[in-house]
Amino acid sequence: MKWAKFVSALSIIAIIWAVFAGEAVVKKTPRTDRRIVVTYWEKWGDFEADAMRAVVDDFNKSQDRIFVDFQSVTNIGQKAMLATSGGIPPDVAGLFGPNVAQYAYNNAVIPLDELAQEAGIKREDYITQYYDICTYRGKLWALPSCPASTALHYNRKMLADAGWDPDNPPKTIEELTRLDEMVFKKDGDTIKKMGFLPTDPGWWPWAWSGVFGGKLWDGESKITMTTPENIEAFTWMGSFAKRYGTATVQSFQQGFGSFKSPQNAFMDNKTATVLQGVWMANFIEKFNPELDWGAVAFPYPEDRPELANSTIIDLDILVIPRGAKHPKEAFEFIRYVQTQAAMEKLCSGQKKQSPLANVSEEFIKNHPNPFVELFQDLASSPTAYSTPKTPIWPQWADEIKSATEVINGRIEAEENQGSVRAALQAVQDRMQPKLDNVIRRERALGIYPEKGSVAN
Amino acid sequence: MKLSSQSKAGLLFALPWFIGFSVFLLYPLLRAFYNSFTEYTVLTPAVWIGGENYQALMKDKVFWQSLGNTFYYAIFAVPLSTIVAIGLALLLNTKVKGQAFYRTFFFLPALVPAVPMAILWLWLFNGEKGIVNYGIQVLNDHNWLFQVPKPNWLGDKTVAKNVLVIMSTWTVGHAMVIYLAGLQQVPLALYEAADLDGASPIRKTFKITLPMLSPVIMFNVIMSIITSFQIFTQPYIMFPGGAPERSTYFYSMYIYDAAFRDNNMGYASAMGWIMFLIIFILTFFARKYMDKKVHYEAN
Known part of the structure; x- marks a missing residue:
């Protein structure tokens, strides 16, 4: 009989809970002042x-x-x-x-x-x-x-330690690459420091395209993943894995703490520069207020100064x-x-x-x-x-992320840009039919603008 | 048809289950079947497109890749976790001091919720700071056996899936408890008879314990096939997007992405039904095959 009592006690607790919880769920804060909520x-x-x-x-x-x-x-x-x-x-x-x-x-x-x-x-x-x-x-x-919007954040002390003038942070992609080589430090198989790491934080794997003046699509109906600019951009992205070894860079990156923590690679003096947004200052203030840092526009390719001041908005x-x-x-x-x-x-x-x-x-x-x-x-x-305005973007972005993994995984072993082109082509082949499908449906619904009207 | 009051009472008590089953399982199942023949984005009415979703799936590389990953996982995780669970149950069935403590102890990991567990394993297998690679390093430093390579567990596409297979042994607690209960059912008289004939403990295990345990093994293997085909939470948390290179992109992750990332409910429903058929067929054959081998005491 002891058990029977125990079970009934449990049931009573359950009923009491249901009454309270039910009331909380159903009850709305009544507004006595007849305002529209x-x-x-x-x-x-x-x-x-x-x-x-x-x-x-x-x-x-x-x-x-x-x-x-x-x-x-x-x-x-x-x-x-x-x-x-x-x-x-x-x-x-x-x-x-x-x-x-x-x-x-x-x-x-x-x-x-x-x-x-x-x-x-x-x-x-x-x-x-x-x-x-x-x-x-x-x-x-x-x-x-x-x-x-985003900009290149740089750690003044790390720049100075590597022999780079902290008042003159990298302006071009070539300078950024040079800075990375100057800051780079390895201990045995383990990377200790890097000047820049394109896969950190890895939130915008598609963004290198914009830095190199590439376009992901024509803004309306054609995806353009394999333009020369895009191939150049993703080759540069992969050049870091190529230089230091895919696995070595991966291990280095796995040692980073989460973004919102003092172990964030940039705040922890592991990477001297990072592409980050306007919110970064706030997290630096919170997790490493001692950090001596600055921000400038993200570098542009040396031979194309017209691409200066690029930013992800x-x-x-x-x-x-x-x-x-x-x-x-x-x-x-x-x-x-x-x-x-x-x-x-x-x-x-x-x-x-x-x-x-x-x-x-x-x-x-x-x-x-x-x-x-x-x-x-x-x-x-x-x-x-900014990101392409199309409903398939979430999937498209994931495809690009997957492509960057393929590029970083294979670029080390090869001389030409074969893996970059192939990976971007795979994204193109997968996403273009989906975009066609969207447009077909938009035509049917009458929301797709016909030629001559406003694009986007 | 006239029902006895007892049948009426029985039906009445079964009613909550039946309502739950119809509303939360049967209807969604049938609705998903219908949806799988439509283009359906949730917010606009479903449009009938016949077998287009299924046709598109057959041509979808990611579909085949995720299916392959899932099969890989199931093929290795099901036998491995079964062996570990039976092994543990046999060990915990021996009469030693503190038996109850050990039983609780080995069940504990099964109580850890999936999400914290996934995050914990992420750190254990960390390529730079993980304790697994640290252990390998210590081993190598002492030159005990031979030099063991330190794989990049989470970043190497050939290794990453296996992290999940290893993890599957960690949650065998529930299966282990069922095996333990099964072991209590084995009649002592059989062991006594074997002892009189001078059978060794190993012989007893293979000739008495495992055959007597076979119905329980069948149940657990089928359950384990079903759950391993549905693997979702751990890879979803540990390997966002199935990184690296979709090597950990499992079938249910693709269903989820199709449904809630792409709002493509028709496509997701078609995938769901294919998964249902795969599990159904596997379970059917597992039963059919094992039924012959299983020893039921009543017979």
């Missing part, structure tokens, strides 16, 4: 979320008609999509720039052209590169929140999912975020630059990142580039 899902947690929450609070205080309910949601790319397909989307979702094409293509967000026009929001209000991230096939699907965006209950009110909030005061508060809180064309002096002066002006300027550089 706009639910807002945002991808960020941590201090980035705090910065956005502060802006939301300001908005809620600024008027008494709408209340924005801010929720920090992980893995938002999928959750927002599934919630939308289930008919219960949030009113506003904070996604990533490359999501625009995927969401627009899948009919998961509503176009904002009319609402933006009514509100007097124009492309010229923004650094146009950022505004363009929000469009797909000629329509506006999102508006910016925080932007980012990326953007956080705000969208209204299809089926949102209060799209008008949602847009009112998005519009509020676009005002200069709100945007600057948000972006300095998230320690990034601003996507707006006009930036106040205080924003630059009080910004926690000493190099914010560099990132701000780089974003409007004509050589800035």
